[in-house]
Amino acid sequence: xFDKHSDLKLIKRCKxxxxxxxxxxxxxxRNAIYGHCLRMVRHEDDARDMSQEIFIxxxxxxxxxxxxxxxxxxxxxxxx
Numbered sequence: 001x002f003d004k005h006s007d008l009k010l011i012k013r014c015k016x017x018x019x020x021x022x023x024x025x026x027x028x029x030r031n032a033i034y035g036h037c038l039r040m041v042r043h044e045d046d047a048r049d050m051s052q053e054i055f056i057x058x059x060x061x062x063x064x065x066x067x068x069x070x071x072x073x074x075x076x077x078x079x080x
Contacts, residue, residue, distance in 0.1 A: 002028065007071040014062055026055055029075055036079050054079050 007028070013021030033054055038047035058075055065074055 002072040004070050
């Protein structure tokens with residue numbers, strides 16, 4: 001489902017300040033994170049708000065991401 005190699009390329013571009021790369025990363029994970037949040041809170045508006053907060057947190061903490069791990073694991077851990 002998620003491609004670690006493609007994710008890492010996008011993450012490296014994000015860390016260089018390329019906003020387009022973050023938009024692509026967001027597009028890859030948007031629906032999965034929203035679905036994850038929806039299963040936890042069972043309310044669409046709350047799940048959308050949570051998803052937005054998660055992506056803000058991911059953006060601000062991206063420099064702390066350890067590239068030896070899968071980004072998908074990291075972002076879902078933040079979401080949980």
